[in-house]
Amino acid sequence: MLPKASSSNLLINSFLPPSPTLRKIAHLPNKLPHTTTQHGSRFICLSKKLSIDTQKEETVIVGGGIAGLSTAVALHRLGIRSLVLEQSESLRTGGTSLTLFKNGWSVLDALGVGNELRTQFLEIQGLNRTQTLPQRFIQDDNHQQHRLSIKTHEGKDLRSFDFKDVDPSQEVRAVERRILLQTLANQLHPDSLQFLSKLAKIEQDDATGETRLELTNGAQLSAQIVIGCDGIRSPIAKWMGFPEAKYAGHCAFRGLAYYPNGQPHEPRVSYIYGRGVRAGLVPVSPNKVYWFICYNSSNPGPKITDPSVLKRQALDMVKNWPSNLVSTIEQTPDDTISRTPLEDRWLWPAVTPPVSKGRVVLAGDAWHPMTPNLGQGGCCALEDAIVLAKKLGQAMKSRQGSTEDALRSYGQERWPRVFPLTIRANLVGALLQWENPVVCSLRNELVIPKLVQIRPLLEHTNFACEPL
Numbered sequence: 001m002l003p004k005a006s007s008s009n010l011l012i013n014s015f016l017p018p019s020p021t022l023r024k025i026a027h028l029p030n031k032l033p034h035t036t037t038q039h040g041s042r043f044i045c046l047s048k049k050l051s052i053d054t055q056k057e058e059t060v061i062v063g064g065g066i067a068g069l070s071t072a073v074a075l076h077r078l079g080i081r082s083l084v085l086e087q088s089e090s091l092r093t094g095g096t097s098l099t100l101f102k103n104g105w106s107v108l109d110a111l112g113v114g115n116e117l118r119t120q121f122l123e124i125q126g127l128n129r130t131q132t133l134p135q136r137f138i139q140d141d142n143h144q145q146h147r148l149s150i151k152t153h154e155g156k157d158l159r160s161f162d163f164k165d166v167d168p169s170q171e172v173r174a175v176e177r178r179i180l181l182q183t184l185a186n187q188l189h190p191d192s193l194q195f196l197s198k199l200a201k202i203e204q205d206d207a208t209g210e211t212r213l214e215l216t217n218g219a220q221l222s223a224q225i226v227i228g229c230d231g232i233r234s235p236i237a238k239w240m241g242f243p244e245a246k247y248a249g250h251c252a253f254r255g256l257a258y259y260p261n262g263q264p265h266e267p268r269v270s271y272i273y274g275r276g277v278r279a280g281l282v283p284v285s286p287n288k289v290y291w292f293i294c295y296n297s298s299n300p301g302p303k304i305t306d307p308s309v310l311k312r313q314a315l316d317m318v319k320n321w322p323s324n325l326v327s328t329i330e331q332t333p334d335d336t337i338s339r340t341p342l343e344d345r346w347l348w349p350a351v352t353p354p355v356s357k358g359r360v361v362l363a364g365d366a367w368h369p370m371t372p373n374l375g376q377g378g379c380c381a382l383e384d385a386i387v388l389a390k391k392l393g394q395a396m397k398s399r400q401g402s403t404e405d406a407l408r409s410y411g412q413e414r415w416p417r418v419f420p421l422t423i424r425a426n427l428v429g430a431l432l433q434w435e436n437p438v439v440c441s442l443r444n445e446l447v448i449p450k451l452v453q454i455r456p457l458l459e460h461t462n463f464a465c466e467p468l
Protein backbone atom coordinates (compact mmCIF):
# COMPACT_ATOMS: atom_id res chain seq x y z
CA MET A 1 0.00 0.00 0.00
CA LEU A 2 1.15 3.50 -0.70
CA PRO A 3 1.40 5.70 2.38
CA LYS A 4 -1.43 8.19 2.82
CA ALA A 5 -0.55 11.62 1.46
CA SER A 6 0.12 14.26 4.06
CA SER A 7 -0.33 17.07 1.59
CA SER A 8 -0.91 17.77 -2.04
CA ASN A 9 -1.52 20.89 -3.99
CA LEU A 10 -4.07 22.58 -6.09
CA LEU A 11 -2.95 24.37 -9.19
CA ILE A 12 -3.80 28.01 -9.37
CA ASN A 13 -4.26 28.75 -13.01
CA SER A 14 -5.09 32.39 -13.04
CA PHE A 15 -2.32 33.95 -15.10
CA LEU A 16 -1.71 32.66 -18.59
CA PRO A 17 0.28 34.10 -21.47
CA PRO A 18 -1.86 35.91 -24.03
CA SER A 19 -0.92 33.97 -27.17
CA PRO A 20 -1.88 30.37 -27.99
CA THR A 21 1.78 29.38 -27.69
CA LEU A 22 2.88 26.93 -25.09
CA ARG A 23 1.50 27.58 -21.67
CA LYS A 24 3.45 25.82 -19.09
CA ILE A 25 2.07 25.01 -15.71
CA ALA A 26 4.31 23.68 -12.97
CA HIS A 27 3.07 21.61 -10.09
CA LEU A 28 5.12 21.92 -6.94
CA PRO A 29 3.29 20.34 -4.03
CA ASN A 30 5.93 20.70 -1.38
CA LYS A 31 7.09 24.20 -2.12
CA LEU A 32 5.83 27.61 -1.22
CA PRO A 33 3.67 29.50 -3.71
CA HIS A 34 5.86 30.88 -6.46
CA THR A 35 5.87 32.37 -9.93
CA THR A 36 8.33 31.51 -12.70
CA THR A 37 8.75 33.20 -16.05
CA GLN A 38 10.86 31.80 -18.84
CA HIS A 39 11.10 33.94 -21.93
CA GLY A 40 12.39 31.24 -24.31
CA SER A 41 9.28 29.12 -24.16
CA ARG A 42 7.04 31.93 -22.92
CA PHE A 43 5.48 30.35 -19.93
CA ILE A 44 4.35 31.40 -16.58
CA CYS A 45 3.67 29.07 -13.73
CA LEU A 46 2.02 29.65 -10.45
CA SER A 47 1.32 26.98 -7.90
CA LYS A 48 0.24 26.83 -4.30
CA LYS A 49 0.06 24.21 -1.58
CA LEU A 50 -3.54 24.05 -0.55
CA SER A 51 -5.17 20.82 0.43
CA ILE A 52 -4.43 17.34 1.68
CA ASP A 53 -6.55 15.05 -0.54
CA THR A 54 -5.52 12.43 -3.01
CA GLN A 55 -6.21 13.82 -6.46
CA LYS A 56 -8.88 11.76 -8.23
CA GLU A 57 -8.63 11.50 -11.99
CA GLU A 58 -10.42 9.53 -14.68
CA THR A 59 -7.47 9.18 -17.08
CA VAL A 60 -3.84 9.91 -16.24
CA ILE A 61 -1.09 9.88 -18.85
CA VAL A 62 2.42 9.55 -17.44
CA GLY A 63 4.99 11.27 -19.70
CA GLY A 64 4.66 14.42 -21.77
CA GLY A 65 6.63 13.31 -24.82
CA ILE A 66 5.29 12.52 -28.30
CA ALA A 67 3.22 9.53 -27.16
CA GLY A 68 1.80 11.23 -24.08
CA LEU A 69 0.85 14.52 -25.68
CA SER A 70 -0.55 13.00 -28.87
CA THR A 71 -2.65 10.56 -26.83
CA ALA A 72 -3.94 13.45 -24.70
CA VAL A 73 -4.82 15.46 -27.82
CA ALA A 74 -6.54 12.47 -29.45
CA LEU A 75 -8.61 11.85 -26.30
CA HIS A 76 -9.36 15.56 -26.03
CA ARG A 77 -10.71 15.58 -29.59
CA LEU A 78 -13.00 12.73 -28.59
CA GLY A 79 -14.23 14.76 -25.65
CA ILE A 80 -12.27 12.83 -23.03
CA ARG A 81 -10.21 14.77 -20.53
CA SER A 82 -6.91 13.40 -19.35
CA LEU A 83 -4.17 14.65 -17.06
CA VAL A 84 -0.59 14.44 -18.34
CA LEU A 85 2.12 14.11 -15.69
CA GLU A 86 5.58 15.12 -16.88
CA GLN A 87 8.66 14.74 -14.72
CA SER A 88 10.56 17.69 -16.20
CA GLU A 89 9.95 21.32 -15.43
CA SER A 90 8.92 22.00 -19.02
CA LEU A 91 8.35 20.28 -22.30
CA ARG A 92 11.60 19.02 -23.76
CA THR A 93 13.03 22.21 -25.19
CA GLY A 94 16.42 20.92 -26.28
CA GLY A 95 17.14 18.10 -28.64
CA THR A 96 17.19 18.03 -32.37
CA SER A 97 14.60 16.86 -34.79
CA LEU A 98 12.99 13.71 -35.98
CA THR A 99 11.95 12.66 -39.44
CA LEU A 100 8.28 11.95 -39.87
CA PHE A 101 6.97 9.91 -42.79
CA LYS A 102 3.46 9.88 -44.19
CA ASN A 103 2.13 7.69 -41.37
CA GLY A 104 3.23 10.31 -38.84
CA TRP A 105 1.73 13.12 -40.90
CA SER A 106 -1.60 11.38 -41.27
CA VAL A 107 -1.83 11.15 -37.48
CA LEU A 108 -0.85 14.79 -37.06
CA ASP A 109 -3.62 15.67 -39.51
CA ALA A 110 -6.11 13.66 -37.48
CA LEU A 111 -4.94 15.54 -34.40
CA GLY A 112 -5.54 18.84 -36.18
CA VAL A 113 -1.93 20.06 -36.18
CA GLY A 114 -0.57 18.77 -39.51
CA ASN A 115 -0.89 21.99 -41.48
CA GLU A 116 0.43 24.18 -38.70
CA LEU A 117 3.59 22.06 -38.64
CA ARG A 118 3.87 21.74 -42.42
CA THR A 119 4.28 25.48 -42.80
CA GLN A 120 7.40 25.38 -40.62
CA PHE A 121 9.27 22.40 -42.03
CA LEU A 122 10.61 21.60 -45.49
CA GLU A 123 9.26 18.70 -47.45
CA ILE A 124 12.13 16.35 -48.22
CA GLN A 125 12.02 15.40 -51.87
CA GLY A 126 14.39 12.53 -52.01
CA LEU A 127 17.39 10.69 -50.75
CA ASN A 128 21.03 10.49 -51.82
CA ARG A 129 23.23 7.75 -50.50
CA THR A 130 26.97 8.12 -50.87
CA GLN A 131 29.89 6.35 -49.37
CA THR A 132 32.86 8.06 -47.83
CA LEU A 133 35.34 8.94 -50.52
CA PRO A 134 39.10 8.77 -50.56
CA GLN A 135 40.86 11.90 -49.36
CA ARG A 136 41.63 13.08 -52.88
CA PHE A 137 37.96 13.60 -53.64
CA ILE A 138 37.15 15.65 -50.60
CA GLN A 139 40.18 17.61 -49.56
CA ASP A 140 40.30 19.97 -52.45
CA ASP A 141 39.85 23.70 -52.07
CA ASN A 142 36.87 23.80 -54.38
CA HIS A 143 34.43 22.00 -52.10
CA GLN A 144 31.37 23.01 -54.02
CA GLN A 145 32.60 21.53 -57.27
CA HIS A 146 33.76 18.35 -55.61
CA ARG A 147 30.63 18.05 -53.56
CA LEU A 148 28.84 17.73 -56.87
CA SER A 149 31.36 15.21 -58.08
CA ILE A 150 30.85 13.12 -54.94
CA LYS A 151 27.32 12.55 -55.99
CA THR A 152 28.13 11.84 -59.57
CA HIS A 153 31.46 10.13 -59.41
CA GLU A 154 31.30 6.68 -60.91
CA GLY A 155 30.59 4.02 -58.32
CA LYS A 156 30.42 6.50 -55.46
CA ASP A 157 26.83 7.59 -55.65
CA LEU A 158 25.21 4.50 -54.27
CA ARG A 159 21.60 5.32 -54.76
CA SER A 160 19.40 8.36 -55.23
CA PHE A 161 15.66 8.51 -55.53
CA ASP A 162 12.70 10.81 -55.10
CA PHE A 163 10.13 9.80 -52.53
CA LYS A 164 7.23 10.81 -54.77
CA ASP A 165 8.55 8.63 -57.62
CA VAL A 166 8.47 5.64 -55.31
CA ASP A 167 5.13 6.56 -53.74
CA PRO A 168 3.21 9.69 -54.81
CA SER A 169 1.46 9.80 -51.42
CA GLN A 170 4.71 9.80 -49.44
CA GLU A 171 5.42 12.83 -47.29
CA VAL A 172 8.72 13.23 -45.48
CA ARG A 173 9.66 16.15 -43.27
CA ALA A 174 11.96 16.50 -40.33
CA VAL A 175 10.33 18.41 -37.49
CA GLU A 176 12.00 20.03 -34.53
CA ARG A 177 11.00 17.97 -31.53
CA ARG A 178 10.56 21.09 -29.40
CA ILE A 179 8.07 22.59 -31.85
CA LEU A 180 6.20 19.33 -32.31
CA LEU A 181 5.71 19.02 -28.55
CA GLN A 182 4.71 22.65 -28.13
CA THR A 183 2.22 22.41 -30.97
CA LEU A 184 0.60 19.35 -29.44
CA ALA A 185 0.57 20.93 -25.97
CA ASN A 186 -1.14 24.02 -27.35
CA GLN A 187 -4.13 21.83 -28.23
CA LEU A 188 -4.69 20.97 -24.58
CA HIS A 189 -6.24 22.92 -21.78
CA PRO A 190 -3.33 24.23 -19.69
CA ASP A 191 -4.39 22.49 -16.51
CA SER A 192 -4.28 19.10 -18.21
CA LEU A 193 -0.47 19.25 -18.24
CA GLN A 194 1.31 18.97 -14.92
CA PHE A 195 5.09 19.48 -14.83
CA LEU A 196 7.58 18.51 -12.13
CA SER A 197 5.40 15.45 -11.60
CA LYS A 198 7.69 12.46 -11.62
CA LEU A 199 6.05 9.12 -11.02
CA ALA A 200 7.71 7.29 -8.13
CA LYS A 201 5.28 4.46 -7.36
CA ILE A 202 2.35 2.77 -8.98
CA GLU A 203 -0.06 0.34 -7.38
CA GLN A 204 -3.31 -1.26 -8.44
CA ASP A 205 -6.25 -1.73 -6.12
CA ASP A 206 -7.64 -5.12 -7.10
CA ALA A 207 -10.96 -4.43 -5.38
CA THR A 208 -11.80 -1.21 -7.23
CA GLY A 209 -9.57 -1.57 -10.29
CA GLU A 210 -8.25 1.92 -9.60
CA THR A 211 -4.57 2.71 -9.87
CA ARG A 212 -2.79 4.77 -7.26
CA LEU A 213 0.16 6.85 -8.30
CA GLU A 214 2.69 8.48 -6.05
CA LEU A 215 4.96 11.22 -7.30
CA THR A 216 8.47 11.90 -6.06
CA ASN A 217 7.24 15.14 -4.49
CA GLY A 218 4.83 13.16 -2.33
CA ALA A 219 1.64 13.99 -4.24
CA GLN A 220 -0.79 11.12 -4.68
CA LEU A 221 -3.32 10.47 -7.38
CA SER A 222 -5.88 7.82 -8.00
CA ALA A 223 -6.90 7.08 -11.58
CA GLN A 224 -9.42 4.90 -13.38
CA ILE A 225 -7.11 4.55 -16.38
CA VAL A 226 -3.34 5.05 -16.52
CA ILE A 227 -1.49 5.37 -19.84
CA GLY A 228 2.26 4.87 -19.51
CA CYS A 229 4.00 7.11 -22.05
CA ASP A 230 7.09 7.44 -19.93
CA GLY A 231 9.65 6.51 -22.55
CA ILE A 232 12.36 3.92 -22.95
CA ARG A 233 13.15 3.68 -19.20
CA SER A 234 9.45 3.54 -18.32
CA PRO A 235 8.91 2.80 -14.62
CA ILE A 236 5.40 1.66 -15.54
CA ALA A 237 6.71 -0.91 -18.05
CA LYS A 238 9.11 -2.13 -15.38
CA TRP A 239 6.26 -2.45 -12.90
CA MET A 240 4.34 -4.47 -15.52
CA GLY A 241 7.25 -6.89 -15.84
CA PHE A 242 8.85 -5.72 -19.10
CA PRO A 243 12.60 -6.27 -19.39
CA GLU A 244 14.99 -3.36 -19.87
CA ALA A 245 15.60 -2.21 -23.45
CA LYS A 246 18.72 -3.81 -24.98
CA TYR A 247 21.72 -1.94 -26.33
CA ALA A 248 21.95 -2.54 -30.11
CA GLY A 249 25.73 -2.10 -30.38
CA HIS A 250 25.82 1.42 -31.79
CA CYS A 251 25.45 4.99 -30.60
CA ALA A 252 24.33 8.14 -32.37
CA PHE A 253 25.58 11.70 -32.23
CA ARG A 254 22.87 14.17 -33.22
CA GLY A 255 22.82 17.90 -33.76
CA LEU A 256 20.84 20.70 -35.33
CA ALA A 257 22.93 23.13 -37.36
CA TYR A 258 21.74 26.71 -37.50
CA TYR A 259 22.37 29.07 -40.42
CA PRO A 260 21.10 32.56 -39.60
CA ASN A 261 21.33 33.58 -43.26
CA GLY A 262 19.78 30.46 -44.71
CA GLN A 263 21.09 26.92 -45.01
CA PRO A 264 22.78 25.75 -48.23
CA HIS A 265 21.31 22.24 -48.61
CA GLU A 266 18.82 21.09 -51.21
CA PRO A 267 15.72 19.46 -49.67
CA ARG A 268 17.09 15.93 -49.86
CA VAL A 269 18.32 13.55 -47.22
CA SER A 270 21.97 12.57 -47.68
CA TYR A 271 23.29 9.38 -46.19
CA ILE A 272 27.02 8.80 -46.19
CA TYR A 273 28.30 5.33 -45.45
CA GLY A 274 31.67 4.42 -44.05
CA ARG A 275 32.80 1.26 -42.28
CA GLY A 276 31.03 0.87 -38.94
CA VAL A 277 30.19 4.58 -39.12
CA ARG A 278 27.52 6.33 -41.13
CA ALA A 279 26.17 9.83 -41.17
CA GLY A 280 23.11 11.65 -42.41
CA LEU A 281 22.14 15.21 -43.28
CA VAL A 282 18.48 16.20 -43.23
CA PRO A 283 17.38 19.75 -44.06
CA VAL A 284 14.70 20.75 -41.56
CA SER A 285 13.76 24.36 -42.32
CA PRO A 286 15.20 27.29 -44.26
CA ASN A 287 17.67 27.85 -41.41
CA LYS A 288 18.26 24.47 -39.84
CA VAL A 289 19.82 21.17 -40.83
CA TYR A 290 19.69 18.01 -38.73
CA TRP A 291 22.67 15.67 -38.82
CA PHE A 292 23.55 12.39 -37.19
CA ILE A 293 26.52 10.08 -36.97
CA CYS A 294 25.90 6.49 -36.03
CA TYR A 295 28.93 4.45 -34.96
CA ASN A 296 29.67 1.00 -33.62
CA SER A 297 30.75 0.67 -30.02
CA SER A 298 30.90 -2.44 -27.87
CA ASN A 299 29.31 -0.48 -25.03
CA PRO A 300 27.47 2.85 -24.67
CA GLY A 301 30.52 4.46 -23.03
CA PRO A 302 30.47 7.06 -20.27
CA LYS A 303 27.74 9.67 -20.22
CA ILE A 304 29.21 12.96 -21.44
CA THR A 305 27.19 16.02 -20.62
CA ASP A 306 29.51 18.70 -22.03
CA PRO A 307 28.21 19.23 -25.60
CA SER A 308 31.48 20.84 -26.73
CA VAL A 309 33.23 17.54 -25.99
CA LEU A 310 30.57 15.70 -27.99
CA LYS A 311 31.02 18.09 -30.88
CA ARG A 312 34.78 17.51 -30.89
CA GLN A 313 34.27 13.75 -30.80
CA ALA A 314 31.76 13.92 -33.66
CA LEU A 315 34.09 16.05 -35.78
CA ASP A 316 37.03 13.74 -35.08
CA MET A 317 34.99 10.77 -36.22
CA VAL A 318 34.26 12.25 -39.65
CA LYS A 319 37.21 14.60 -40.15
CA ASN A 320 38.07 13.22 -43.60
CA TRP A 321 34.49 12.88 -44.76
CA PRO A 322 32.69 15.10 -47.29
CA SER A 323 33.12 18.75 -46.43
CA ASN A 324 29.39 19.52 -46.34
CA LEU A 325 28.99 17.11 -43.42
CA VAL A 326 31.95 18.57 -41.52
CA SER A 327 30.84 22.16 -42.10
CA THR A 328 27.30 21.33 -41.01
CA ILE A 329 28.60 19.95 -37.71
CA GLU A 330 30.79 23.02 -37.27
CA GLN A 331 27.72 25.19 -37.81
CA THR A 332 25.88 23.51 -34.92
CA PRO A 333 25.20 25.28 -31.62
CA ASP A 334 26.72 23.14 -28.86
CA ASP A 335 23.51 22.91 -26.86
CA THR A 336 21.74 20.95 -29.60
CA ILE A 337 24.36 18.19 -29.71
CA SER A 338 23.73 14.91 -27.95
CA ARG A 339 24.91 11.34 -27.99
CA THR A 340 22.52 8.46 -27.42
CA PRO A 341 23.11 4.70 -27.18
CA LEU A 342 20.62 2.98 -29.49
CA GLU A 343 18.40 0.43 -27.80
CA ASP A 344 15.30 -1.60 -28.47
CA ARG A 345 13.01 -4.17 -26.93
CA TRP A 346 11.63 -7.12 -28.87
CA LEU A 347 8.09 -7.95 -27.83
CA TRP A 348 8.32 -11.74 -28.05
CA PRO A 349 4.88 -13.36 -27.97
CA ALA A 350 4.18 -15.38 -24.82
CA VAL A 351 7.41 -14.13 -23.27
CA THR A 352 6.97 -10.36 -23.04
CA PRO A 353 4.05 -9.19 -20.91
CA PRO A 354 0.91 -7.88 -22.65
CA VAL A 355 0.60 -4.16 -23.28
CA SER A 356 -1.98 -3.70 -20.53
CA LYS A 357 -2.47 -4.79 -16.97
CA GLY A 358 -5.98 -4.11 -15.75
CA ARG A 359 -6.60 -0.50 -16.72
CA VAL A 360 -2.92 0.42 -17.07
CA VAL A 361 -1.56 0.46 -20.61
CA LEU A 362 1.63 1.47 -22.44
CA ALA A 363 2.24 3.52 -25.59
CA GLY A 364 5.28 4.74 -27.53
CA ASP A 365 8.80 3.94 -26.40
CA ALA A 366 7.53 2.78 -23.01
CA TRP A 367 6.14 -0.24 -24.86
CA HIS A 368 8.17 -0.69 -28.03
CA PRO A 369 11.48 1.18 -28.05
CA MET A 370 13.08 0.64 -31.46
CA THR A 371 16.34 1.73 -33.03
CA PRO A 372 15.94 4.81 -35.25
CA ASN A 373 17.17 3.15 -38.44
CA LEU A 374 13.79 3.40 -40.14
CA GLY A 375 12.77 6.68 -38.50
CA GLN A 376 9.68 5.04 -37.07
CA GLY A 377 9.79 5.27 -33.25
CA GLY A 378 8.07 8.64 -33.10
CA CYS A 379 5.76 7.82 -36.01
CA CYS A 380 4.63 4.65 -34.23
CA ALA A 381 4.10 6.57 -30.98
CA LEU A 382 1.74 8.82 -32.95
CA GLU A 383 -0.04 5.80 -34.44
CA ASP A 384 -0.42 4.29 -30.96
CA ALA A 385 -2.09 7.48 -29.78
CA ILE A 386 -4.81 7.35 -32.42
CA VAL A 387 -5.58 3.66 -32.05
CA LEU A 388 -5.57 3.78 -28.26
CA ALA A 389 -7.73 6.90 -28.06
CA LYS A 390 -10.28 5.41 -30.45
CA LYS A 391 -10.55 2.15 -28.54
CA LEU A 392 -10.81 3.96 -25.23
CA GLY A 393 -13.27 6.48 -26.63
CA GLN A 394 -15.59 3.73 -27.84
CA ALA A 395 -15.47 1.91 -24.52
CA MET A 396 -15.86 4.99 -22.35
CA LYS A 397 -18.58 6.70 -24.33
CA SER A 398 -20.80 3.93 -25.53
CA ARG A 399 -20.11 1.78 -22.47
CA GLN A 400 -19.87 -1.09 -24.94
CA GLY A 401 -17.37 -3.57 -23.59
CA SER A 402 -15.05 -2.93 -20.70
CA THR A 403 -12.09 -0.60 -20.64
CA GLU A 404 -9.87 -3.61 -20.07
CA ASP A 405 -11.19 -5.17 -23.30
CA ALA A 406 -10.51 -1.93 -25.17
CA LEU A 407 -6.92 -1.87 -23.94
CA ARG A 408 -6.41 -5.50 -24.90
CA SER A 409 -7.87 -4.82 -28.32
CA TYR A 410 -5.42 -1.90 -28.75
CA GLY A 411 -2.56 -4.28 -27.96
CA GLN A 412 -3.87 -6.88 -30.42
CA GLU A 413 -4.11 -4.31 -33.18
CA ARG A 414 -0.73 -2.68 -32.53
CA TRP A 415 1.49 -5.65 -31.72
CA PRO A 416 1.63 -7.04 -35.31
CA ARG A 417 2.61 -3.55 -36.42
CA VAL A 418 5.30 -2.64 -33.91
CA PHE A 419 7.01 -5.98 -33.23
CA PRO A 420 8.13 -6.69 -36.83
CA LEU A 421 9.08 -3.04 -37.27
CA THR A 422 11.33 -3.17 -34.20
CA ILE A 423 13.12 -6.22 -35.58
CA ARG A 424 13.37 -4.73 -39.04
CA ALA A 425 14.85 -1.49 -37.72
CA ASN A 426 17.43 -3.48 -35.79
CA LEU A 427 18.40 -5.60 -38.81
CA VAL A 428 18.66 -2.58 -41.09
CA GLY A 429 20.97 -1.00 -38.51
CA ALA A 430 23.13 -4.12 -38.37
CA LEU A 431 23.43 -4.11 -42.18
CA LEU A 432 24.33 -0.45 -42.37
CA GLN A 433 26.84 -0.66 -39.53
CA TRP A 434 28.94 -3.39 -41.12
CA GLU A 435 32.66 -2.85 -40.58
CA ASN A 436 34.33 -5.65 -42.52
CA PRO A 437 35.87 -4.08 -45.68
CA VAL A 438 34.82 -6.94 -47.95
CA VAL A 439 31.27 -6.95 -46.66
CA CYS A 440 31.12 -3.15 -46.88
CA SER A 441 32.33 -3.24 -50.43
CA LEU A 442 29.65 -5.80 -51.28
CA ARG A 443 27.04 -3.62 -49.56
CA ASN A 444 28.20 -0.49 -51.40
CA GLU A 445 28.72 -2.01 -54.84
CA LEU A 446 25.92 -4.54 -54.99
CA VAL A 447 23.40 -4.64 -52.16
CA ILE A 448 22.40 -0.97 -51.91
CA PRO A 449 22.75 0.09 -55.56
CA LYS A 450 21.31 -3.02 -57.19
CA LEU A 451 19.54 -5.40 -54.83
CA VAL A 452 17.62 -3.23 -52.40
CA GLN A 453 14.12 -2.43 -53.61
CA ILE A 454 13.09 1.00 -52.42
CA ARG A 455 9.31 0.64 -52.53
CA PRO A 456 9.14 -2.33 -50.09
CA LEU A 457 11.58 -0.45 -47.85
CA LEU A 458 9.01 2.30 -47.41
CA GLU A 459 5.94 0.09 -47.18
CA HIS A 460 5.99 0.30 -43.40
CA THR A 461 4.98 3.96 -43.70
CA ASN A 462 1.51 2.89 -44.90
CA PHE A 463 -0.93 3.36 -42.07
CA ALA A 464 -4.67 3.75 -42.46
CA CYS A 465 -5.40 6.58 -40.09
CA GLU A 466 -9.09 7.28 -39.88
CA PRO A 467 -10.18 10.71 -38.69
CA LEU A 468 -11.03 10.95 -35.01
Ligand SMILES: Cc1cc2nc3c(=O)[nH]c(=O)nc-3n(C[C@H](O)[C@H](O)[C@H](O)COP(=O)(O)OP(=O)(O)OC[C@H]3O[C@@H](n4cnc5c(N)ncnc54)[C@H](O)[C@@H]3O)c2cc1C
Nearest residue numbers: 063065066067087099199230231364365372375377378379
Ligand atom coordinates in the same frame (compact mmCIF):
# COMPACT_ATOMS: atom_id res chain seq x y z
C1 LIG B 1 19.00 8.89 -32.26
C2 LIG B 1 17.51 8.79 -32.42
C3 LIG B 1 16.92 9.24 -33.59
C4 LIG B 1 15.53 9.12 -33.77
N1 LIG B 1 14.99 9.53 -34.95
C5 LIG B 1 13.66 9.35 -35.17
C6 LIG B 1 13.08 9.74 -36.39
O1 LIG B 1 13.74 10.28 -37.28
N2 LIG B 1 11.74 9.52 -36.58
C7 LIG B 1 10.97 8.94 -35.61
O2 LIG B 1 9.76 8.77 -35.83
N3 LIG B 1 11.51 8.56 -34.43
C8 LIG B 1 12.83 8.75 -34.18
N4 LIG B 1 13.37 8.38 -32.99
C9 LIG B 1 12.51 7.74 -31.98
C10 LIG B 1 11.72 8.76 -31.18
O3 LIG B 1 12.58 9.75 -30.65
C11 LIG B 1 10.99 8.06 -30.06
O4 LIG B 1 10.35 6.92 -30.53
C12 LIG B 1 9.95 8.99 -29.43
O5 LIG B 1 10.59 10.08 -28.82
C13 LIG B 1 9.12 8.23 -28.42
O6 LIG B 1 8.24 9.13 -27.79
P1 LIG B 1 7.67 8.78 -26.35
O7 LIG B 1 6.75 9.88 -26.03
O8 LIG B 1 7.18 7.39 -26.34
O9 LIG B 1 8.94 8.81 -25.39
P2 LIG B 1 9.82 10.05 -24.96
O10 LIG B 1 10.00 10.99 -26.09
O11 LIG B 1 11.04 9.48 -24.32
O12 LIG B 1 8.95 10.77 -23.84
C14 LIG B 1 8.79 10.20 -22.56
C15 LIG B 1 8.41 11.31 -21.60
O13 LIG B 1 8.12 10.72 -20.33
C16 LIG B 1 8.72 11.49 -19.32
N5 LIG B 1 8.95 10.60 -18.16
C17 LIG B 1 9.82 9.57 -18.07
N6 LIG B 1 9.76 9.00 -16.85
C18 LIG B 1 8.80 9.68 -16.17
C19 LIG B 1 8.27 9.57 -14.86
N7 LIG B 1 8.73 8.66 -13.99
N8 LIG B 1 7.28 10.41 -14.47
C20 LIG B 1 6.82 11.37 -15.32
N9 LIG B 1 7.30 11.53 -16.57
C21 LIG B 1 8.28 10.70 -17.00
C22 LIG B 1 10.01 12.00 -19.95
O14 LIG B 1 10.51 13.14 -19.29
C23 LIG B 1 9.54 12.30 -21.37
O15 LIG B 1 9.04 13.61 -21.50
C24 LIG B 1 14.75 8.53 -32.76
C25 LIG B 1 15.34 8.10 -31.58
C26 LIG B 1 16.71 8.23 -31.40
C27 LIG B 1 17.32 7.75 -30.12
